[in-house]
Amino acid sequence: MATEQDVILGVDIGGTKCAVCIGNTRGEVLHRLSEPTDGANRSPEAVMNSLADKGKTLIATVGAASVIGVGVSCGGPLDTTTGIIYAPPNLPEWKAVPVRSLLEDALQLPVRVENDANATALAEWKFGAGIGTQNMVFMTMGTGIGGGIIADGRLIHGRNDLAGELGHQTILIDGPLCGCGKRGCLEALASGPSIERSARESDLPGREKRVLHLAGGDLNKITAAHIVQAAIEGDDFANAILQRAGRYMGIGIANIIQMLNPERVILGTIAVHAGDLILEPIRKAVSEFAWKRSAEVCSIVPAALGDRAQDLAAIALWLQ
Amino acid sequence: MATEQDVILGVDIGGTKCAVCIGNTRGEVLHRLSEPTDGANRSPEAVMNSLADKGKTLIATVGAASVIGVGVSCGGPLDTTTGIIYAPPNLPEWKAVPVRSLLEDALQLPVRVENDANATALAEWKFGAGIGTQNMVFMTMGTGIGGGIIADGRLIHGRNDLAGELGHQTILIDGPLCGCGKRGCLEALASGPSIERSARESDLPGREKRVLHLAGGDLNKITAAHIVQAAIEGDDFANAILQRAGRYMGIGIANIIQMLNPERVILGTIAVHAGDLILEPIRKAVSEFAWKRSAEVCSIVPAALGDRAQDLAAIALWLQ
Numbered sequence: 001m002a003t004e005q006d007v008i009l010g011v012d013i014g015g016t017k018c019a020v021c022i023g024n025t026r027g028e029v030l031h032r033l034s035e036p037t038d039g040a041n042r043s044p045e046a047v048m049n050s051l052a053d054k055g056k057t058l059i060a061t062v063g064a065a066s067v068i069g070v071g072v073s074c075g076g077p078l079d080t081t082t083g084i085i086y087a088p089p090n091l092p093e094w095k096a097v098p099v100r101s102l103l104e105d106a107l108q109l110p111v112r113v114e115n116d117a118n119a120t121a122l123a124e125w126k127f128g129a130g131i132g133t134q135n136m137v138f139m140t141m142g143t144g145i146g147g148g149i150i151a152d153g154r155l156i157h158g159r160n161d162l163a164g165e166l167g168h169q170t171i172l173i174d175g176p177l178c179g180c181g182k183r184g185c186l187e188a189l190a191s192g193p194s195i196e197r198s199a200r201e202s203d204l205p206g207r208e209k210r211v212l213h214l215a216g217g218d219l220n221k222i223t224a225a226h227i228v229q230a231a232i233e234g235d236d237f238a239n240a241i242l243q244r245a246g247r248y249m250g251i252g253i254a255n256i257i258q259m260l261n262p263e264r265v266i267l268g269t270i271a272v273h274a275g276d277l278i279l280e281p282i283r284k285a286v287s288e289f290a291w292k293r294s295a296e297v298c299s300i301v302p303a304a305l306g307d308r309a310q311d312l313a314a315i316a317l318w319l320q
Numbered sequence: 321m322a323t324e325q326d327v328i329l330g331v332d333i334g335g336t337k338c339a340v341c342i343g344n345t346r347g348e349v350l351h352r353l354s355e356p357t358d359g360a361n362r363s364p365e366a367v368m369n370s371l372a373d374k375g376k377t378l379i380a381t382v383g384a385a386s387v388i389g390v391g392v393s394c395g396g397p398l399d400t401t402t403g404i405i406y407a408p409p410n411l412p413e414w415k416a417v418p419v420r421s422l423l424e425d426a427l428q429l430p431v432r433v434e435n436d437a438n439a440t441a442l443a444e445w446k447f448g449a450g451i452g453t454q455n456m457v458f459m460t461m462g463t464g465i466g467g468g469i470i471a472d473g474r475l476i477h478g479r480n481d482l483a484g485e486l487g488h489q490t491i492l493i494d495g496p497l498c499g500c501g502k503r504g505c506l507e508a509l510a511s512g513p514s515i516e517r518s519a520r521e522s523d524l525p526g527r528e529k530r531v532l533h534l535a536g537g538d539l540n541k542i543t544a545a546h547i548v549q550a551a552i553e554g555d556d557f558a559n560a561i562l563q564r565a566g567r568y569m570g571i572g573i574a575n576i577i578q579m580l581n582p583e584r585v586i587l588g589t590i591a592v593h594a595g596d597l598i599l600e601p602i603r604k605a606v607s608e609f610a611w612k613r614s615a616e617v618c619s620i621v622p623a624a625l626g627d628r629a630q631d632l633a634a635i636a637l638w639l640q
Contacts (some may be wrong), residue, residue: 077613134481147578149476157470158581162614163471169575170609173492182609213506228613255489259469259579261478265423289490295483 002318006068009055009109010314012116013074015039016088020054022062023315027127031058032311033319037091044097052106059107067203069110070103071317073310076106076115082160083113096247112317118155118164119313120305121148124266126316128304135262138303139166140278141249141278142269144179145187153318169216189248190271199227199241206237228274242274243281250285257290257298267302275302322638326388329429330634331417332436333394334408335359338367340374341585342382343635347447351378357411366416372426379427384579389430390423393630396435399633403433425473425550432637439633440625441468446584446636450625452618455582456624459486462589463571464499475640486512491571509568512544512590519547519561526557526637543638548594560593563601572606577610577618586627588623 001061002025011028012019016163019034033054037047059067072262075088085101089147091160100111121138123131130136130150139147145167149156156163167187168180175184176194199211203252215221230238253265271278276317279300305312322328322345330341339354353374357367381385395408403420403450405411434442441450441458448472450456459467465487473531476483487507488500490594498513501607508514519531519542530550535541550558573585591598599620606615625632 046602104396135483151471151476151483152474154472156476156580158471158614159617160581160613162611163455163579163580163581164613165581165611168611170494170571171490173571180611182611243432251493255575256484256579258488259576260476260485261480261485262483263479291482291488291500291502292484293480294478294485297479313566 002068005066007062008196008315008318009059009070009107009309010065011051011055011070011072011103012314013047013051013072013091014310016268017073017268019311020051020053021314022058022067022312025319027123027308027312027315029122029308029315031061031312035181039091044091044094045102048097048099048102049106052103053152055103056106059109067109068085068108069112069318071100071119071314072103072111072113073116073119073313073317074099074113075149076117076161078113078115078161080113080157080255083111084306085113094250107165108153114317115161116147116313117146118157118309119317120268120309121164121266122155122316122320123309124303125150125313126319127312128309129266129301130264133262133264136167136266137256137259137264138260138268139253139263140268141271142192143191145191145252149260166252166256169252169255171248186248186252190245190252195224195227195241195245195270196222198239200243202237203242204237204240206235208234211238224270225273228270228277229275231277239277246278246281247285247305249278250282253282253290253300254286254289254295257294260293261297262296263299263302264302265298268301268309272306322388325386327386328635329379329387329390329427330631331371331375331390331392331423332391332630332634333357333367333392333411335395338371339631340371340376341631342376342387343632345639347443347628347632347635348633349525349628349635351381353378354529355367359411359413364411364414365422366421368419368422369426372423375423377428389432389440390427391421391590391634392431392433392486392609393436393633393637394419394433395441396437398435398481400433400477403431404447405433414461418584425572434637435481436630437466438467438468438477439637440588440629441470441476441586442624442636442640443629443632446639447632448629449586449621450584455580456586457486457576457580457582458586458588459573460588461510461591462512465511469580474567478524486572486576489572489575491568500593500637504571506568507610510565510572515544515547515561515565515590516542517535518564519543522557522561523558524560526555529557531558543546544590545593548590551594551597553634559597562598566598567605568600569598570602571609573602573620574606577606577614581614581617583617583619585618586621586623587620587622588629592622592626633638
């Protein structure tokens, strides 16, 4: 068990940028270094060597004796037991990279590796919107819909670290094609790109009023951010698009509630930006598609950590 | 932790009959007494008193010192912390019956209470088709579709003991009305009664060949057992009905696999009787609706405990 004096080295490996930080058990980030991933020009080993060097610098700053371990948050698929990363979508060149052993050798500290959605679930649980719960679910709601499950006080991994793929449950049989290759996944109905597609393809009136204007008049440049902004301004078309996505999201969350009976569902990105404009249709669908007895114990709230989420995700791996 | 010499008093409370048994840690039932529940003529207290008396008899037979505890398996909703049962569908008169405290007072032994689907999941895990797994899901497939989840080596309860309601995820938005009041639940598409309704309402040819014959010529007397029997005999109509139900069941199981990444899904009742006639369409749908990486580590098998399941469910509560 970590004490108040202990600190953790957090490593966040992303497709665009990477960061190394020192955080304490209260979720305060004390030191931080970052760099572009530049996966096109650097091998995974070169990236890992650079991150290990930054880690050594930070460890020297705080003193090695206070660092209890290293947490690595990264896109999956990956193996939390071996600490090997298997070519996540945002790092396609990282084929079987032994992240854990590379860092353990370089830093001489124990290393835990976790996929970013699970790690963020832990961070929201320990430091954010999930504090005090024993059963909670975190869901990203951005480019994709991922998730992490805390059940009866523990992060759930499943057989081969694929538990929590909450965006790839089937909501609509024979529905729109998902990026994963299946049809009718929640992600194909309520993620950022699916909201954009929904706005582009919609035959509802009023798209030209605000949404198309915000996109510079180009239908293909409509983003989820434009739709959220227009909805905040009171635009009916944008609101209708969000309500449709929110209803599907609510059906997916209702399924999760029926299966796992969480006391809190924490939603990232779009839910943070749009607030009740998307949360209300979500809650309405949950009340329709989940049992009252289960729904009434479960609050559905936006994520609380904002920009701190990625650093704290890596830190939180040592606070389970 | 239970030892080889320890025994457990198991109490199974059902809508039709109740049983009290002594079982050991290897899943052998050593002694057993049963009685009709007779809930129409007996109060919950009268039933509990009678079961406590039977329990005392069995405890005297084996010697009180060897009994480590009492396990009670019963329909939910119930509260596993307080041990209170809240009017399960099969015992509607049992409104807030404090089963645990009644039995603890009468037997002077610690009592654990669990809903029957969760308890059966534990029994299949310890003694049946789930032996050796760390992530498995048990699903009933009879009058209703219930379930129990073992995730990373532990039974999952959720916030208020409602985790595992796997039959009440939404498979078909605006689908057929479910017994629970929602629409399009898995239970409304793949349970025994829904298979019967599907056979009654189907416009597929050939119903008269075997299915209607087995039902004595009365459309309203078709049962799931008739359909399974006809399918075993090679009847095309019955097989088409099972394939339809199996496809929906497979979609529901695919959703579970995406969320929980189990290594085994264990199916009761209809899957036990129909075997591959329903398991094959289920597996086919799973391969279509779940990711290859998740599906390929998960076997879908019939339950193994048969008539022993209910006794062992109560026993297994002390082997977690």
